[in-house]
Amino acid sequence: MSSILQEIETEIAGLKTSVTKSNVGVVREIGDGVAKVEGLSDAMLNEMIEFPGGLFGLALNLEETEVGCVLLGSGENIKAGDEVKTTGRLLSVPVGKGLLGRVVNTLGEPLDGKGPIKADQFYPVEKIAPGIITRKSVSVPVQTGIMSIDAMIPIGRGQRELIIGDRATGKTTIAIDTIISQAKQNKAAEQGKLSGHKPIYCIYVSIGQKQSSVARTIKILEDAGAMEYTVIVNASASDSAVSQYLAPYAGCSIGEWFMDQGQDALIVFDDLSKQAVAYRQVSLVLKRPSGREAYPGDVFYLHSRLLERAARVNENYGGGSMTALPIVETQAGDVSAYIPTNVISITDGQIFLETDLFYQGIRPAISVGLSVSRVGSAAQTKAIKKVSGTTKLDLAQFRELQAFAQFGSDLDAATKQKLDRGARIVELFKQQQYQPKSLPIMVASLYAMQKGYFDNVPVDRIRECQGKLEEYLSTRKEALMDKLGNEKTLDNVETDLKTALEDFKASWK
């Protein structure tokens, strides 16, 4: 007991001598979530400014006699004449493993009612990306569990792959599938079924979305058991434009912590076009000069500095990585609009989703011609590379021939064969949402396609046959699949796989 008394005494003694020096200002005008503050002569750019009632603002405009502060909350109780003060701190968020399974806002405050966040550290929201010395090229894959992506547009850890498409074409679904797939792999690795797998922790940043969509996403992730590896940063449509503009940076800081610990992280920004709109709003009320489509001049830098923070760090610096999957919504399939072109040029490739394909029932509606991964092929596993080498070419040729084939039926054997193969690949790549596939299953299906096991199956029964094949492989050939999943190469299992496929084909009708 006496030690407590002593502590209190020292605290009091410390308080006695303390005179706090601070820099204050007076609110001159307030509106649209922006306060003009007179004074604050020592304010730094992006510094947190304390308003009465525990509200914080961010100093975004430093002018000769006043400071433009955006409020990080509702400014209903702030009035002209209120005294504000600098804090000497930059905006920062809690980071650490304690955030896994949680839903937080831009400031890292919990939104899920599961109690306070147990943070390991605080990271500033705006950070400079890792430099060239610390980086390493992408070499380890992120298995998305979506066959068409893993086969044709592979994503590596540390890559930035844009998901772009019109509204309701399944952009978010691809991101969620990828998160679920990571959770499945992480779980398998924890149970010792997947050797040499480094877990990937996921961060899903939702920007300007309806609360109902976010709630649905959380439900899907919970049902799939993926929430325990996922952090959700939510700046919904009803949150202030400032929170929406800052949410990706906050999410990025949470991901960077994992990267700094030598772990792997995956971050989804859903979506950056809404973030650009929020930033445009903030810039316009701050009276910054506007440019094309009224976006401010630094809208490119807004996205480039964010996505540059996704990196793969070399072993000397921990060997962690952060993969970014930004999402951008296009209007009527126009990829040449301002924000889409910006983000396409920043990222290491894009997955383009088409409305037409979506309504033809080809889901995920990935446009093979326009989608590309610039660095991912270096990270593709040997097994997938071997079985999918020509898939993209086959599909491209199929699309070309399909146009001709509509005119007449007199086709030579080679063309017909190409058309048949193409139609089957398209069928094979159709996949139910929220059901990512494991690596060995994908390899086996692609192998069966490559070696012609599906050639005598009617096109409309391909999916049924594939489903049965998957069932057969995962129930009857578990050992073979485990071996394939661990070795990640076909060298030692090809003969076994062949016999398994032949056995299956003999039994299937």
Place this chain on the structure above:
Amino acid sequence: MKISKDAVRASRLLFRACFDASGRLHTSRVKRVVKLVGDKKPRNYMAILHSFQRLVRLELEKRTAIIESVTDLSGEMRERLRVDLQKKYGEDLTLNYFINPSLIGGMRVKVGSHVWDGSVRAKLQALGESLA
């Protein structure tokens, strides 16, 4: 009132002209500026004067120390404060004393936007924040 950019710029130029080489604001120059602008009535002269007034006010605030305490300070105390503050902010600093019982105890000194808060109220607030 809405003050245009041009008016702000003009007032800033006038304001700069009121300083001498040592960076001190001259009251005589300020008076002359106000009189001249009032007489000649250039375009937006009201806006210019309002903006000019604001700049002068901010400058004067920088040169004025507001000292709040719960009880009236003794002469010796005031002298010590004056010497200390003038050493820090220059000879032309004016000191204004106020009595503010809401501080509970101690003293609060404000010069421009700098505040030294040694009041009991601030300490209690800091304690409250650290406990919350």
